[in-house]
Amino acid sequence: xxxxxxxxxxxxxxxxxxxxxxxxxxxxxxxxxxxxxxxxxxxxxxxxxxxxxxxxxxxxxxxxxxxxxxxxxxxxxxxxxxxxxxxxxxxxxxxxxxxxxxxxxxxxxxxxxxxxxxxxxxxxxxxxxxxxxxxxxxxxxxxxxxxxxxxxxxxxxxxxxxxxxxxxxxxxxxxxxxxxxxxxxxxxxxxxxxxxxxxxxxxxxxxxxxxxxxxxxxxxxxxxxxxxxxxxxxxxxxxxxxxxxxxxxxxxxxxxxxxxxxxxxxxxxxxxxxxxxxxxxxxxxxxxxxxxxxxxxxxxxxxxxxxxxxxxxxxxxxxxxxxxxxxxxxxxxxxxxxxx
Ligand code: FUB
Numbered sequence: 001x002x003x004x005x006x007x008x009x010x011x012x013x014x015x016x017x018x019x020x021x022x023x024x025x026x027x028x029x030x031x032x033x034x035x036x037x038x039x040x041x042x043x044x045x046x047x048x049x050x051x052x053x054x055x056x057x058x059x060x061x062x063x064x065x066x067x068x069x070x071x072x073x074x075x076x077x078x079x080x081x082x083x084x085x086x087x088x089x090x091x092x093x094x095x096x097x098x099x100x101x102x103x104x105x106x107x108x109x110x111x112x113x114x115x116x117x118x119x120x121x122x123x124x125x126x127x128x129x130x131x132x133x134x135x136x137x138x139x140x141x142x143x144x145x146x147x148x149x150x151x152x153x154x155x156x157x158x159x160x161x162x163x164x165x166x167x168x169x170x171x172x173x174x175x176x177x178x179x180x181x182x183x184x185x186x187x188x189x190x191x192x193x194x195x196x197x198x199x200x201x202x203x204x205x206x207x208x209x210x211x212x213x214x215x216x217x218x219x220x221x222x223x224x225x226x227x228x229x230x231x232x233x234x235x236x237x238x239x240x241x242x243x244x245x246x247x248x249x250x251x252x253x254x255x256x257x258x259x260x261x262x263x264x265x266x267x268x269x270x271x272x273x274x275x276x277x278x279x280x281x282x283x284x285x286x287x288x289x290x291x292x293x294x295x296x297x298x299x300x301x302x303x304x305x306x307x308x309x310x311x312x313x314x315x316x317x318x319x320x321x322x323x324x325x326x327x328x329x330x331x332x333x334x335x336x337x338x339x340x
Contacts, residue, residue, distance in 0.1 A: 021340075023313055023321035024080050025071065031320035032101030032244070032294040033307040034154065038111070038134045042300060044071040044080075044307065045104045045113065049319050058188065060172030062318040065099045066090075068115065070135045076300055076324060086136030087113060087129050093142045095127060096120050100173075101244065101294060104134070105155040105163060107212050113138045114165065116151040116173075123183060124174050126153045126167060128213055147206075147215050149183070150175040154296075155208065156247035156274065163212060164274045166222065168203040169243030171261065176201055190234050199231035200224070200240035203258065205275060222256060223277040224269045232280060237263045239280050244294040247274065250304075251333055257284060259293045266295050266308070268335055284327075285338040291317040297327060304329070310340065 024030075029049035036043050045068065052064035067088040073080050089095050095117035102115040113129045113136065125144035131137060151173040157163045168175040176187040179201065191198060204219035224232050224241060232240045242261025247254060256278045257268040264287035269278035287293065290311030298305055304327040309320040328336040 021323050021325050023323060025082070025322055026313065028069065028082070029314065029319040030069070030071075030322040031292070031309040032152075033309060033322040033324075034101070034103040034246075034296045035298040035305070035307040035324075036104055036106075036134075037298060037300055038106055041134075042073045042076070042298075043104065043134050044073075044322065045102050046071070046309075046322050047099070047101050047320075051319060056317065058171055060098070060100075063098060063100060063172075066097070068099060068102055068113065068136075068138075070104075072135060076303075076305060083135035086131075087115070087138045087140060089117060092117065092127055092129070092140040094119055094125070094144050095140075096122070098124075100124075101152045103154050103296075105157060105212060106134070107157075107163070107210075110212070111136075111138075112155070112212050114153040114155055116153060116167075119144065123149065124151050125149060126151075126165070130213075141213060145214055147218060149178050150204070152243050152245060152294075154245045154247060155212075156249075158274055159249065162274075163208040164205055164247070165208055165215070166203050166205050166245035166247055166256070167219075168201075168222075168241070168245065169261075170201055171242075173243050175204075196233065196235035198234055200234045200236060203241050203245045203256075220275060222275075224256070225277050225279050227279070229279075237261075238265065239267060244292075246296050248297045248299075248304075250329070253333060254278070255297070255335075257295065257297060259295075261292075264288070264291065264293050266293050266306075270333075281334060283337045284335050285340055288340045289315070290320055292320070306338065308340075 030046040032047040034045040056062045100116045126148035129138035129140040151169040154166045203222040206215040209216045244259035266284040271278040288310035295308040306327045313321045
């Protein structure tokens with residue numbers, strides 16, 4: 001049984017002092033919510049946080065998630081239904097542990113669940129699992145997506161039907177270890193000392209093949225530029241990409257949003273193509289309680305919503321809870337910063 005505590009109350013929810021925004025799920029810890037509307041219903045694909053008594057470290061060893069639950073609701077503010085375990089790590093032939101932030105997509109009668117997990121060598125890969133139902137259960141493909149690595153897959157289907165996967169996360173998400181093209185375990189955080197004034201590491205993107213099970217091209221860099229058209233630098237930790245990519249399209253423009261990780265901001269950048277380049281625009285949300293901040297943005301019946309998490313229920317960084325609030329823009333499409 002689940003309870004929904006929040007009421008999202010129109011425009012005032014994000015701009016003025018909001019009424020208290022409560023967790024959407026209170027009987028399990030949930031995080032990294034990827035929200036989608038399928039057939040008029042809202043579905044949330046979050047991580048399922050658990051206590052595994054692993055001490056906190058820069059590699060995210062304290063995030064030892066083992067399965068996914070899918071949630072649905074008929075409307076924002078409506079009852080949240082837990083559809084049970086949709087995929088368990090024990091049923092993913094290639095995966096060993098750490099089922100981190102997932103996403104979902106739909107094509108031709110099939111729902112696809114995309115997820116990162118560490119393989120038996122301790123390397124993060126992206127897996128895919130399929131179901132005829134948006135709530136699963138999902139059946140995992142025997143191998144991870146060829147050419148995939150790192151974490152936080154986000155699959156965006158454009159208005160022309162083409163789908164793109166964005167992925168990546170630095171530090172514990174291992175993106176920096178692929179910087180030279182092959183996996184180098186020694187790189188622990190960003191590019192390392194002495195590289196602060198080089199362009200920051202970017203998220204990656206690839207178009208998906210029609211079957212949505214593999215990449216249709218090698219991964220490309222997602223470039224974020226500053227107001228002068230120069231790539232953001234690795235030292236620009238208040239603006240550079242860290243993890244948790246998301247893509248949405250609004251009024252014909254592509255909005256690439258992400259977390260800055262160690263500076264705990266949700267930011268966005270705008271572009272004219274799903275590949276970018278994207279120009280940095282601003283902060284979507286200031287830091288929440290807990291180290292991580294991770295989000296998705298979705299349109300429901302003509303209004304836009306931000307799904308995110310914080311650590312209100314536990315007070316612990318690795319035991320989080322999913323929330324939702326309205327996303328507000330000005331007349332030019334700029335997103336108003338939320339103070340959670
Ligand atoms: O939930 C584990 C990791 O924490 C996610 O993959 C990151 O985005 C961060 O939220």
